[in-house]
Amino acid sequence: MSPGIITGLVIAIVTFAGIIFVETENEGLGLFLVLLPIAWSSVFIHELFKKTAAPFTNIAYTYLGIIFAVIPFIFFHSLAYGRGVFNFHIPLAFLLMLWANDTGAYLVGSRFGKTKLFERHSPKKTWEGFVGGLIITGVVAYIISIYFTDLNLQKWICVGVLISVFGTAGDLVESMFKRSIDVKDSGGILPGHGGLLDRFDGFLMAAPIVYAYIYLVTNSYV
Numbered sequence: 607m608s609p610g611i612i613t614g615l616v617i618a619i620v621t622f623a624g625i626i627f628v629e630t631e632n633e634g635l636g637l638f639l640v641l642l643p644i645a646w647s648s649v650f651i652h653e654l655f656k657k658t659a660a661p662f663t664n665i666a667y668t669y670l671g672i673i674f675a676v677i678p679f680i681f682f683h684s685l686a687y688g689r690g691v692f693n694f695h696i697p698l699a700f701l702l703m704l705w706a707n708d709t710g711a712y713l714v715g716s717r718f719g720k721t722k723l724f725e726r727h728s729p730k731k732t733w734e735g736f737v738g739g740l741i742i743t744g745v746v747a748y749i750i751s752i753y754f755t756d757l758n759l760q761k762w763i764c765v766g767v768l769i770s771v772f773g774t775a776g777d778l779v780e781s782m783f784k785r786s787i788d789v790k791d792s793g794g795i796l797p798g799h800g801g802l803l804d805r806f807d808g809f810l811m812a813a814p815i816v817y818a819y820i821y822l823v824t825n826s827y828v
Contacts, residue, residue, distance in 0.1 A: 714738025776810035
């Protein structure tokens with residue numbers, strides 16, 4: 607396995623920086639749409655010139671790295687620009703509820719957890735912890751609805767439920783990924799904490815799903 611690290615970094619920078627520029631400046635969409643397929647196609651071109659036994663494995667891991675490290679943060683960033691102007695309420699609320707879910711799941715699970723949630727990939731997670739995280743996230747959603755009126759209480763609670771469910775799913779997927787390549791930590795920056803990726807694995811599915819909910823279901827960004 608030899609993923610294209612440099613190529614992946616270039617694609618990540620072009621993709622993230624391009625979306626930020628389009629959202630903040632409200633221009634440059636045409637140029638971005640031209641550069642994006644060129645950048646993403648470079649993974650295949652780069653692999654043509656490498657002498658490796660499994661080129662498509664390298665391509666797959668390169669794209670997987672971009673999906674894990676960039677795509678969730680693109681959607682998270684976009685939460686602040688849904689109406690064309692910067693508004694920190696929704697991304698801040700997202701973080702508060704994600705942290706509430708992780709903290710609640712840990713505290714309740716460590717005290718009352720008995721029934722394994724998905725033992726094959728994450729032996730320490732329990733259904734009791736999941737429910738505890740869900741309830742505490744709901745409480746935080748209620749508090750948020752008092753101060754941030756961008757969404758009503760019902761919609762904030764729906765966002766909280768989505769964050770709990772898909773944040774936990776993202777955590778499980780990241781654990782599955784580490785087990786599939788037989789590593790304990792996703793990196794060396796935060797050893798003993800599962801790696802840096804473990805601090806943001808809740809973004810993986812939750813950020814795109816929450817963005818889709820707010821954009822398509824609540825019509826808050828229309």
